[in-house]
Amino acid sequence: MKKTVIVGATSTIAASLAREFAARGYPLLLAGRRRAQLDILADDLTVRGADQAAVLELDANDPDAPQRLLAEADARLGGVDICVIAHGTLSDQAACEQSVDKTLAEIQTNMLSQVALCTVLANHLEAQGSGHIVVLSSVAGDRGRQSNYVYGSAKAGMTAFTSGLRQRLHKSGVAVMTVKPGFVDSAMTAHIENKGALWAQPDAVAKSIMRGMNRGAPVVYTPWFWWGIMQIIKNIPERVFRRIRL
Amino acid sequence: MSTSPARIAGSAWGRWPRYRHQIERVHARTADPALTAASTWLPWGNGRSYGDSCQNDGGGLLDTRGLDHFIRFDDQTGVLECEPGVTLADIITLCLPRGWFLPVTPGTSFVTVGGAIANDVHGKNHHRAGSFNDHVDGFELWRSDGSRRWCSPQENSDWFAATAGGLGLTGLITRARLRLRRVPGPALAGQSRRFGDLAEFFALSATGDRAYEYTVAWLDCVGRRRGRGIYMAANHAQADCAAPSGRPLSMPITPPVSLVNPLSLAAFNRLYYHRPSAEQRDAVWHYRPFFYPLDSIYNWNRMYGPRGFFQYQCVVPMDGARDALDALLARISRARGGSFLAVLKVFGDRPAPGLLSFPRPGATLALDFPNTGAAVLALLDALDDIVREAGGAVYPAKDARMPGAAFRQYFPAWQAFSDYIDPRFSSSFWRRVMDTET
Numbered sequence: 001m002k003k004t005v006i007v008g009a010t011s012t013i014a015a016s017l018a019r020e021f022a023a024r025g026y027p028l029l030l031a032g033r034r035r036a037q038l039d040i041l042a043d044d045l046t047v048r049g050a051d052q053a054a055v056l057e058l059d060a061n062d063p064d065a066p067q068r069l070l071a072e073a074d075a076r077l078g079g080v081d082i083c084v085i086a087h088g089t090l091s092d093q094a095a096c097e098q099s100v101d102k103t104l105a106e107i108q109t110n111m112l113s114q115v116a117l118c119t120v121l122a123n124h125l126e127a128q129g130s131g132h133i134v135v136l137s138s139v140a141g142d143r144g145r146q147s148n149y150v151y152g153s154a155k156a157g158m159t160a161f162t163s164g165l166r167q168r169l170h171k172s173g174v175a176v177m178t179v180k181p182g183f184v185d186s187a188m189t190a191h192i193e194n195k196g197a198l199w200a201q202p203d204a205v206a207k208s209i210m211r212g213m214n215r216g217a218p219v220v221y222t223p224w225f226w227w228g229i230m231q232i233i234k235n236i237p238e239r240v241f242r243r244i245r246l
Numbered sequence: 247m248s249t250s251p252a253r254i255a256g257s258a259w260g261r262w263p264r265y266r267h268q269i270e271r272v273h274a275r276t277a278d279p280a281l282t283a284a285s286t287w288l289p290w291g292n293g294r295s296y297g298d299s300c301q302n303d304g305g306g307l308l309d310t311r312g313l314d315h316f317i318r319f320d321d322q323t324g325v326l327e328c329e330p331g332v333t334l335a336d337i338i339t340l341c342l343p344r345g346w347f348l349p350v351t352p353g354t355s356f357v358t359v360g361g362a363i364a365n366d367v368h369g370k371n372h373h374r375a376g377s378f379n380d381h382v383d384g385f386e387l388w389r390s391d392g393s394r395r396w397c398s399p400q401e402n403s404d405w406f407a408a409t410a411g412g413l414g415l416t417g418l419i420t421r422a423r424l425r426l427r428r429v430p431g432p433a434l435a436g437q438s439r440r441f442g443d444l445a446e447f448f449a450l451s452a453t454g455d456r457a458y459e460y461t462v463a464w465l466d467c468v469g470r471r472r473g474r475g476i477y478m479a480a481n482h483a484q485a486d487c488a489a490p491s492g493r494p495l496s497m498p499i500t501p502p503v504s505l506v507n508p509l510s511l512a513a514f515n516r517l518y519y520h521r522p523s524a525e526q527r528d529a530v531w532h533y534r535p536f537f538y539p540l541d542s543i544y545n546w547n548r549m550y551g552p553r554g555f556f557q558y559q560c561v562v563p564m565d566g567a568r569d570a571l572d573a574l575l576a577r578i579s580r581a582r583g584g585s586f587l588a589v590l591k592v593f594g595d596r597p598a599p600g601l602l603s604f605p606r607p608g609a610t611l612a613l614d615f616p617n618t619g620a621a622v623l624a625l626l627d628a629l630d631d632i633v634r635e636a637g638g639a640v641y642p643a644k645d646a647r648m649p650g651a652a653f654r655q656y657f658p659a660w661q662a663f664s665d666y667i668d669p670r671f672s673s674s675f676w677r678r679v680m681d682t683e684t
Contacts, residue, residue: 037273043318047340
């Protein structure tokens with residue numbers, strides 16, 4: 001019965017993961033911007049077996065978001081054992097290239113707001129001496145590519161940040177897991193045509209995240225074959241890489 | 247609601263015809279779908295209708311897979327409220343451990359609740375339980391004029407009757423309330439019996455259908471022995487039965503030609519008929535192989551090759567059913583087409599809940615045929631002649647080719663139904679069968 005907090009709970013992967021938690025009876029706090037969707041999800045998770053499903057309307061970009069989240073978790077669940085940080089936007093790369101504001105806003109949402117949440121939660125769990133922080137990064141963070149390097153650099157930041165945090169918290173008994181989904185058929189990617197064999201369904205991704213948490217994995221590529229794909233992409237010599245379209 | 251237009255193929259299970267559509271995902275049941283651009287729209291669940299009743303060539307599909315939330319479940323009364331994109335498999339996963347099961351289920355658990363309502367699906371217990379909508383307490387129907395109404399057999403009952411079996415044409419179902427049934431567990435107990443011909447089948451069915459809630463027969467319709475088969479009957483039971491082990495198989499690719507042909511069919515039928523477990527007086531099944539034998543092979547529809555296949559399910563009145571079935575089997579045999587999956591069942595007498603419901607008193611036969619082009623289309627037209635002569639009907643959910651005149655004879659309520667169609671909703675199927683030239 002782990003007390004579980006999910007930020008960005010209505011995102012497709014997070015909602016699927018929340019169903020895994022609900023089936024195990026965990027009490028849940030669902031945080032996100034869209035109140036109506038949070039309420040729909042909360043009812044669903046209650047039916048599926050969640051001990052309780054509380055909701056918190058929260059914009060992760062607000063400066064007081066981490067404190068509000070912790071306070072609400074204390075009030076509603078009596079603490080935090082698992083925190084999943086899953087909010088984000090898939091940046092419009094072309095628009096970002098023409099606008100500093102848009103680029104920085106993407107970095108704010110996809111990296112800085114997650115850094116803020118991780119920092120506050122890490123200190124809380126470190127003091128508590130237990131807990132599990134799960135952060136949704138992306139395979140896009142493994143190497144910047146011209147097609148989405150704004151989003152990719154934010155995720156690269158989160159991959160490095162969570163790597164350091166994992167080392168730091170290891171001795172306190174707090175686990176930090178970096179999740180790197182590949183292509184997932186979700187609301188974020190609904191506009192993309194011709195989803196081929198590399199695309200995964202969110203419930204399969206959620207199950208693999210759950211398995212990773214159970215075995216205490218530091219980094220999970222999901223689906224697993226993305227590990228291989230990214231090894232290849234990371235190892236293409238820069239001389240070649242800069243000439244190809246990816 | 248956030249929607250994102252995309253042009254992709256909205257698939258149907260028979261893989262023919264295959265149209266491209268504008269797709270709008272519906273994400274929240276409380277928000278109004280934005281019906282932009284495309285002239286007409288059609289709700290789309292999981293693409294398990296076989297032909298063009300779940301397609302809308304030149305128009306759009308409202309993808310309801312995101313509407314997959316449960317709303318409430320009372321495990322004392324078995325009343326479940328959920329969104330239309332919830333699949334029957336989702337319901338079983340949630341409710342069976344708490345002692346509840348679907349009151350009616352078709353032969354795959356991968357259909358959505360919305361699809362089950364819109365096609366008024368039936369199952370092996372039709373003679374006892376009727377069809378899916380006999381167990382629907384009600385649903386909310388959204389119309390393109392922005393209106394929402396709760397439809398039930400008591401409230402807006404005309405809308406309920408039009409939407410139950412209404413092929414998605416009356417509007418978008420945003421939530422539904424179902425009454426589940428109590429079961430002691432995942433097991434079914436009953437028997438499996440060989441029969442040598444149709445006369446024996448009807449004799450078995452006459453007694454077996456009284457003793458058993460679920461009855462169905464597999465039929466050999468190839469060659470001289472056509473008409474023989476295996477009759478299976480079962481009830482929910484308290485029994486030990488292991489869930490099928492192993493991972494589901496998958497048909498990962500589409501073979502260049504259909505794997506179903508006269509040779510493979512004859513061999514399969516002989517093996518299937520003579521396998522020892524075909525004759526069992528006290529059989530115990532886990533519900534999955536009993537109800538959903540093909541759900542364990544993902545994408546089994548690919549085995550028919552790139553041209554896809556046709557399903558053909560008809561019902562003929564009991565009076566004259568023997569002769570009509572004999573004539574159908576003789577005609578299929580003459581065409582040397584054969585059918586891999588031939589399923590025979592006697593429907594009950596309960597009046598159907600929907601204006602366009604398919605189930606009606608009589609014997610129903612379901613067949614499928616590889617798409618061999620003109621040859622199979624000619625065969626299916628010939629089968630239609632026999633069904634029309636017998637005063638029967640063909641199932642729209644499995645159809646991709648019935649002539650409009652045949653549809654209008656099979657479903658005389660089509661005119662009354664037309665008044666309830668949403669002006670912004672349409673389907674390829676509907677335009678085809680409303681074409682008065684056919």
